[in-house]
Amino acid sequence: MKIHIPFDNHIYTADLTQPISLALGFGPSAENPNAFHINPAQFEPIRVGDFVGAVAEGGSANCEVVTYCAHGNGTHTECVGHLSSERIHVAEIHKTPNLLAQLITVPLYEDADGRACITAKSFLGIEFDKVPALIIRTLPNELDKKSRIWSGNEPPYFSLEAMQHIVNAGFDHLLTDLPSVDPEEDDGALAAHRIWWQYPQNTRLHATITELIFVSEHVSDGLFYLQLNLPKIHSDAVPSQPLIYPLLRDV
Numbered sequence: 353m354k355i356h357i358p359f360d361n362h363i364y365t366a367d368l369t370q371p372i373s374l375a376l377g378f379g380p381s382a383e384n385p386n387a388f389h390i391n392p393a394q395f396e397p398i399r400v401g402d403f404v405g406a407v408a409e410g411g412s413a414n415c416e417v418v419t420y421c422a423h424g425n426g427t428h429t430e431c432v433g434h435l436s437s438e439r440i441h442v443a444e445i446h447k448t449p450n451l452l453a454q455l456i457t458v459p460l461y462e463d464a465d466g467r468a469c470i471t472a473k474s475f476l477g478i479e480f481d482k483v484p485a486l487i488i489r490t491l492p493n494e495l496d497k498k499s500r501i502w503s504g505n506e507p508p509y510f511s512l513e514a515m516q517h518i519v520n521a522g523f524d525h526l527l528t529d530l531p532s533v534d535p536e537e538d539d540g541a542l543a544a545h546r547i548w549w550q551y552p553q554n555t556r557l558h559a560t561i562t563e564l565i566f567v568s569e570h571v572s573d574g575l576f577y578l579q580l581n582l583p584k585i586h587s588d589a590v591p592s593q594p595l596i597y598p599l600l601r602d603v
Contacts, residue, residue, distance in 0.1 A: 353367075353368045354366065354368065355577070356602070357599065359575070359599075362601050362602070364577075364599040364602065365599070365600050366576075366577040366597040366598070367598075368577075370598075371595040372568075372598075373593065373595055374487070374527065374565040374567055374594040374595070375565065375592065375593045375594060376499075376566055377591075378393040378420060378426040378591070379418075382426070383498045383499045384426070385426060385497070385498065385499055385500050386424055386502065386503055387423070387424045387503055387531035387532065387536075388424045388503060388531070388532075388536065389424075389503045390423065390425060390503070392425065393418060393419065393420035394419040395416050395418055396416065396417050397409065397411065397414070397415065398415045398416065420591070422587065422589040422590055423532075423589055424531070425591075426564060426591055427565050427592055427593070428592055429442055429561070429562040429589065429590060429592040429594075430561050430563070430589035431557075431559075431560055432551055432557060432559070432588075433587075433588030433589075435542060435551050435552075436551070440557070441586040441587060441588070442582060442589060442590055443582045443583065444586070445557055446560055446580070447558075449581055450577070450578070450579055451484045451485045451577075451578045451580060452481075452485065452578070452599075453483055453486065453487050453525075453527070453575070453576045453577070454483050454486055454487065454574070454575060454576075455489065455567065455571065455573050455574060455575075455596070456478050456486070456488055456573055457488075457490075457491060457493070457573055458474040458478070458488060458489070458490060459474055459491045460490055461473055461474065467508070467535065468508040469510065469514075469535075470488070470490065470508065470509070470510045470511060470514045470530075471514050472514050475517060480523075481575060484523065485523065485524070485525035485526075485527065485578050485580070486518060486521075486523040486525070486526055486527070487527040487528075487565070487576070487578075487594075487596070488526070490528075493529075493569050497566055498566050502531045506535070506536055507531050507536055509530065509534050509535045509536075510530075510534070512543055512547060515533060515547045515548055524559050525559065525560050525580065526548065526560070526562070527561075527562040527563075527580075527594060528562070529565050529566055529567060531563055531564055532563060533545060533563070545561070548561060560580070562592055571596075574599070575598075575599040576598060577596065578594060578595070578596050578597075579597075581594070581595065
């Protein structure tokens, strides 16, 4: 099935039968990236009286209890509830799962302490499109990112100038292959998160961040139709499944 989308005085076509998933999963046989020393997700059969939710153990059906933390177990999308004392649920504020998105690839630079980060310099030569979502693929883009243990290894992050640059460009949804937009150790400042959501002074309640995605090197930079799918779990962050579809301009 194909859809036709008007944008910037042109008509673009997306083939919805050809999705490209950016998600990294958790669980048996999944990619299982890990960040912030968060325990791997746990999968256990439910046990109620004589019933066990595992066919391998003699149960009539499989029925698992899953324990996870979205912020460290795979691709996840978060909202400003990540920072606020008030409970704000990302699935409740994310009202537009179908979006236009721009994919860019950026190099990393070193900060004053020798840590890798995205800086304003990373965006040199890139012209931002006026679309709601920005997808950032960082270099180098090794395949081991898909299952990398980021915990304790000073993963790259966004400098405050870089984050402000993105906010000023007008994006409302940010997707990154890094485990966080802030450093692993920052004494709880979460300064880049605060800049993104303009929290608490002028909070951008509708804005989201999606972390721990992976974009194959076979996918070229450019415009995409994005489906940012979230389960209806009442939490500041939930596992997510971003799907992108290349946009082709009609002749």
